[in-house]
Amino acid sequence: MGVRISQHARSVLAVLSEKRCHMTAEDVLDSLQGIGTATVYRALDHLTELGLVRRLALGKKSAVYEYIRDQHMHFVCSRCGMVHDMPADVSGMVRETAKCCGHQVEWSEVTAHGICRDCQNEEAPEEA
């Protein structure tokens, strides 16, 4: 049988997959013409349930979604708000820790907050 994914949901998936970045529902909506708000939210929900997309809680007002590719952590700049990916995989370590507590991990997310490289450079433009 397999799972059915509607045309619009496929478009949403395509956008997330192509842009290779973190997008809010609104970002997706802006990238697709002629598709309703509710449909985008429904598609994102559906894709998340299917495990094709991940809904991240990065501490922003709105949720952000990303196409599931490799494992990485996120860095959110407290100054400019940019989100950067950082290559590193702690999922094994997290899974182990959880196992010790008796919990079974499906997926995990690591988010670091601080000042990103660009903002640091702006702070100290050039030294004397």
Place this chain on the structure above:
Amino acid sequence: MGVRISQHARSVLAVLSEKRCHMTAEDVLDSLQGIGTATVYRALDHLTELGLVRRLALGKKSAVYEYIRDQHMHFVCSRCGMVHDMPADVSGMVRETAKCCGHQVEWSEVTAHGICRDCQNEEAPEEA
């Protein structure tokens, strides 16, 4: 001079500190009588800025706050929604990874999602 913390903000801090758990603004509101909604939000903001409290993004609709104590990660059950603390400190590792990317970490959070111990036990009540 020092920093000024209002009476109400101190009450909010006390609740978070005493309950030793993750609370939404509404939870805090319910724990304190005769204090307005806006005041609680303002207190939580203020305490967060002062670094006494942390605003966590656990993927729930509302933000949750916790009194900053030791370093630990969070486990959010996808079934019952309970949040469990797990002792483990990956902050050094996260800081190093970020440094390699040029970013400066202020704090980091690790959240695991899956089925918690209690829900697993409910699934398999007792074996034959």
Place this chain on the structure above:
DNA sequence: AAAATAATGAAAATAATTCTCAAAATGATA
């Protein structure tokens, strides 16, 4: 005590997300 400053609460305003429901699209059946 008078003046200046900061904190408060009630209610309105915002913003993100979800819900409702009738219409359109799709798929299955005869």
Place this chain on the structure above:
DNA sequence: TATCATTTTGAGAATTATTTTCATTATTTT
């Protein structure tokens, strides 16, 4: 293909969490 059933859609209403406004009250300073 015509018919019936199921799913998906979008417009807008409804919800929910959070923020803002603003007049009042409390606190500190002078």
